Amino acid sequence: MTRRPAIFFDRDGVVNVSPGAGYVLRAADFHLMPGIVEVLAWCRAQGFFTVLVTSQQGVGKGLMSHADLDAIHAQLQATLAPQRAAFDRIYSCTALAGQSTRRKPSPEMIFEAAADLPIDLPASALVGDHDRDIQMARNAGLAFAVRLAGENALGEPGDALVDSIPGVLAALQRWHRAQTEA
Template structure:
């Protein structure tokens, strides 16, 4: 079985709620955070599969179509490929917030589905996020959790805390 890193998208991989971008609803709104390409490349080289697990309630709320979301993800993968960094797969929840679906973080279903699909050993894996729902989803999936940035953990304690994805990736890869 493989080991994996499950990454939240907004606030971990790309900018959100910054001076430049509020929400990522089009490919033009997608701006990679500094160090993200190097971080993913380090994780790839360390033998981890790298997955994105992201809540995208804007689809359910009608702020963007699923086709636009696919275009954003294609741009993300393209930008990372230029830095020799590979995302192995992407899972997203398109449902409205508070829809009580099985896939929306803090529920762990996206992580569990990717783990089953790709034969991942959850005990050897990590969930990296910047908010409480990411940490709860990781914990409930049985992976180690990493909180990055100045995110709001809502008082939930992650297993590890780092300033950004690159710092976390350097630690994981060492």
Template sequence: MSERRPALFLDRDGVLNVDRGYVSRIEDFEWVDGARECVATFNRRGWYVFVVTNQSGIARGLYTEADMLALHAHMETELEAAGAKIDRFYHAPWHEEGEVARYRKASIDRKPGPGMLLQAMADFNVNREQSFLIGDKETDMDAARAAGVGAFLFRGGNIATFAEWALASFEDGVRG
């Protein structure tokens, strides 16, 4: 097995892209300032970079899983052009009140549950103690804490600058 490495877990809407509410179409997608640079910087450090995103719009019937996957492919293409990559996207399309029957359920994967983070740590050789999440909602913070990783609440601005501050804080013992 490969050497254990730290992981940066990133929420999607509001952290990597501007949150316009249920972003599912490429034409509605806009990067948050510094998003591609943030991913590239952590790639160069040898960290895993994962996206962990609730996508209840799928359960609500607002868009399909295929729409979301097409958007993620677009993101990967633009990241690659910037010398960056996401190691894996994890998504939770579930919602207890969903309109689409196959997605209408409670799930530990849906944040504030830690399922997506725990799955990433099972799929990859992640050093949990050196890993943290950046999200824009308290549910993100709850999921990170439940998974045993650090948590930092992003409230806007340049995500690359924020991630550097979060890393310095984390290395100083602040768990978020």
């Protein structure tokens, strides 16, 4: 089985507009970031797996149910699929801080994806908007991490620091071009 690289995506603030300090509790409140569909479609067209890795403590706090979260992700996939941009897998950590070894910056969700799909992890990349996302990429041994600057304090700039979704796409394209020319 031929392994292929994946691009891992954080959710809130990268795929959808960040809910700020709270949580997206209903599908009606889930709003895609402008331009992210193009990023996901590009990744798929290049042959990358695309995997969503998200922390959703709102479930652990009892603010929403697992079914609510599943409904949000089902709507997301239904929106992306006709645009050839759906995720290959979605992994969520719904536990409270300190109550699960899967929480970022743990690489566990990435390793779960690599157990479920033939992913070439050392050739893979991640896009995130929090220090924990970048640390997760490092802990998983990924090749490249794109940091989207936003509302979170910036300690880990990643391998490419960008301030927009078009910037994410440009960074991934530059990295991919360098890989294929090397």
